[in-house]
Amino acid sequence: MTSILRLCAFSAWLFLCGVPSAFAQGDDAAFEAARATYLAGQHAAALEILDPMARAGHPGARNILADAYDAGNGVDRDPQRALDLYRAAAAQGLARASYNLGVLLTEGRPGIPADVAQAIVHYEDAMAQDYAAAFNNRGVLYTKGQGGAADPVKAVEMFRRAHELGDLNGTDNLADMLRRGEGVAADVPRALELWRGAAARGHGPSINNLGAMYANGIGVATDAQAAFALYLLAARKGALQAGLNLAAAFADDVAPRHDDLRALAWCLWSQDRAPAHQTAEIAATCAVYSEILSAEDTAAARALADTLNQ
Numbered sequence: 001m002t003s004i005l006r007l008c009a010f011s012a013w014l015f016l017c018g019v020p021s022a023f024a025q026g027d028d029a030a031f032e033a034a035r036a037t038y039l040a041g042q043h044a045a046a047l048e049i050l051d052p053m054a055r056a057g058h059p060g061a062r063n064i065l066a067d068a069y070d071a072g073n074g075v076d077r078d079p080q081r082a083l084d085l086y087r088a089a090a091a092q093g094l095a096r097a098s099y100n101l102g103v104l105l106t107e108g109r110p111g112i113p114a115d116v117a118q119a120i121v122h123y124e125d126a127m128a129q130d131y132a133a134a135f136n137n138r139g140v141l142y143t144k145g146q147g148g149a150a151d152p153v154k155a156v157e158m159f160r161r162a163h164e165l166g167d168l169n170g171t172d173n174l175a176d177m178l179r180r181g182e183g184v185a186a187d188v189p190r191a192l193e194l195w196r197g198a199a200a201r202g203h204g205p206s207i208n209n210l211g212a213m214y215a216n217g218i219g220v221a222t223d224a225q226a227a228f229a230l231y232l233l234a235a236r237k238g239a240l241q242a243g244l245n246l247a248a249a250f251a252d253d254v255a256p257r258h259d260d261l262r263a264l265a266w267c268l269w270s271q272d273r274a275p276a277h278q279t280a281e282i283a284a285t286c287a288v289y290s291e292i293l294s295a296e297d298t299a300a301a302r303a304l305a306d307t308l309n310q
Helices: 025-039 043-055 060-073 079-091 095-107 115-126 131-144 152-164 168-180 190-200 204-216 225-237 240-251 259-273 275-292 294-309
Strands: none
Touching: 025 060, 025 240, 043 060, 060 079, 060 095, 060 115, 095 115, 095 131, 095 152, 115 131, 115 294, 131 152, 131 168, 168 190, 168 204, 168 240, 190 204, 204 240, 240 259, 240 275, 259 294, 275 294
């Protein structure tokens, strides 16, 4: 069976649009301009504005500066500094900072052990303000039994609320629970409806999962060509699992598009994007693909993967 992305665990890089603070309107205008500059990848230029604002107590600036220290964007990476800044912004009532703090504590960082119990506290702070992505991540913890017993019924409740609030990861995860009938009665037509809606809004994981439904003939007629087109579109949206599904499609000995070099290239593309906890598993898959290739073809696959990254 072609893989359906199990659960989109944690979305990141979410930044404040409106700031609950007493800062002057001009300060908020400067913040929004700096935020746009940061999101455009001009990190150092943005931080020249955001750093003094953060020192003056602006919660949105603190949240983005925390992301910069967490990722090493425009500054040397410093997870502890990121943690401190997220905590300061969350203490000011910024829901997005509470959410980001939950993500950091769920995953852990060098020198900062994961603390799921505390992550849940911060997710629930954000949920109290109807911050959609926090409901999704809380649902993921319920599915995995992290921070307590696994509870698929509660997970569905969380994903449904995230979906209602407009979080597309929540929509994707709700659809997957409906497909599998976990925590809720199985309803494949409703799952397809949800995935199609999220795919229409450009959500890569949902596009990938819709492709998997066509690949496996679940609720729709089997259509390998449609599945391949959807995987390709999902990969262009950055969906990691789509790259692995493309690799499997190219590796299929009986498929008209069989191409072992491209299979390895797409696997390497996925490996390049994988979070740390998935890297070893994907690397092992790529090693299987590379075993049947010459050293020259393996190098060519690596070069092709690099072009796919652009």
